[in-house]
Amino acid sequence: MVQGIQIFTHAVGMVTRNFNAVLRIAGILLLVQLVLVFSLGEAYFARGMASGEVVGEMMDGAQSSGLLLTASLVQFIFALWIAVAWHRYILLQQEPAGYIPAWNGAEIIGYFKAGLILVLILIAVMIPVMMIGGMLLLPLATNGQASLLAGLLGALLLYVPAAYIAYRLSPILPAAAIGEAMTLKDAWYQTSPSGAAFVVLTVISVLAGWLVNMPASLIAPVALPIALVWAAVAQWLAIVVGASILTTIYGHYVQKRDLNA
Numbered sequence: 257m258v259q260g261i262q263i264f265t266h267a268v269g270m271v272t273r274n275f276n277a278v279l280r281i282a283g284i285l286l287l288v289q290l291v292l293v294f295s296l297g298e299a300y301f302a303r304g305m306a307s308g309e310v311v312g313e314m315m316d317g318a319q320s321s322g323l324l325l326t327a328s329l330v331q332f333i334f335a336l337w338i339a340v341a342w343h344r345y346i347l348l349q350q351e352p353a354g355y356i357p358a359w360n361g362a363e364i365i366g367y368f369k370a371g372l373i374l375v376l377i378l379i380a381v382m383i384p385v386m387m388i389g390g391m392l393l394l395p396l397a398t399n400g401q402a403s404l405l406a407g408l409l410g411a412l413l414l415y416v417p418a419a420y421i422a423y424r425l426s427p428i429l430p431a432a433a434i435g436e437a438m439t440l441k442d443a444w445y446q447t448s449p450s451g452a453a454f455v456v457l458t459v460i461s462v463l464a465g466w467l468v469n470m471p472a473s474l475i476a477p478v479a480l481p482i483a484l485v486w487a488a489v490a491q492w493l494a495i496v497v498g499a500s501i502l503t504t505i506y507g508h509y510v511q512k513r514d515l516n517a
Contacts, residue, residue, distance in 0.1 A: 260456025262515045263508070264464070267500035270346065271493075277345055278496060280352040282338045286492045292327045293488040336371075339499040340364050343433035346503045347511070366432035373440070374425055378418050385417055419458035423447070423505060430506035438510075446509045461501070465494060 271278055341357035344350040352358070424447045431438035447454070468490045476483035507513040 258456075259450050259453035259515070260458075261460065263453065263457050263501065263504050264460045266508075266515050267497055267504045270500045270504065271496055274345075277352065278342075280355050281341045281345060281357045282492065282496050283355055284357075285334045285338045285495065286489070288330060288334050289488040289492045290485070292331060293484050293491070295327070335495050336364050336367055338495065339429075339502075340367050340433040342496070342499045343430045343503050343506075346500075347430060347434050347507060360433075363433050363435055366435075367429060370428045370432040374422060374428065377425065377440070378422060381421060382414060382418055385414060415462070416455060416458055419461070420451070420454050423454040423457060424451070426502050427506045427510050429502055431510070447505065449509075457501070461498075464497075468493060 337357065337359065340360050340363050341350075341352065344360065344363070345352065350358075425440055425443045427443040427446055428438050428440060431443075469487070472483045472487040472490060475486060504515070508515055
C-alpha cells in the first residue's frame, strides 16, 4: 500500500525535477489549454455564476456544441502528442530539440490504439459492475436521507475498480510510446506484485485532482480571469502528472527501476 504513495510522489517529483524539460515538451499544451479555457470556459463560468453555481453546463446550441467538440478534439490530440513525448524523454532519454516536441506519428497512433483497447476493456468490465452496484444501492438511492451516501458509494464502486484495472494494464501505453510490443497479459503480469498499491494510488490521484481543481470554483465568482488561468493550469498539470504516473509504473514494474531513484 505504501508503494501507491511512492508511485504518486515519484511521478510528481519527476515533473518538478525536470520542469525545464516539462516546459519544452508540454509548454505548447499549456498555451492550448489557456486558449481553450478562455474561449469556452468564460461562458462556462459566467453561466454558472448567474445561476448561483460555479460548475454548470456549457452554452447551449449547435454552435457552442461544435466549438466544444473541436476544442475537445484539439486537446485530445495535443495530450497524446505530449504524453508520448514525455514517455520517450524519461524512458529513452530523448531530449526535446525545442519548445515543440517531435511528432512521433507511428508511436502516437500506436498509443491511441492501445488507449482505445484499454477503454473498451474498461467499458466491458464496468457494465456488469454498474448493474450489480445499481441493484445493491437501489434501496439507499430511493431513501432521501441516504441518497448522497448512495451516490458516493456508487462512484467508489465504479471508479476504484476501473482505475485499478486501468493502472494494472497501463504499461501498454508507455510501451507503445517507445515502440515496444506489450500484450495485455504481459502488462497484467508485470504489475501483479502490488495490486493494493494501485487502489491507494487511485484514491490519492482523485483527492489530488479535486484539491487542485477546487480553487478555480472558489475564485470564479470573485476574479473570473484568475479562475480561468487556474483551471487551465490545473488541467495541464493533470495531463502531465498523469503521464508521469504511467511512466513511473512502466519504469518500475517493467524496467525494474527503483522508485527512489
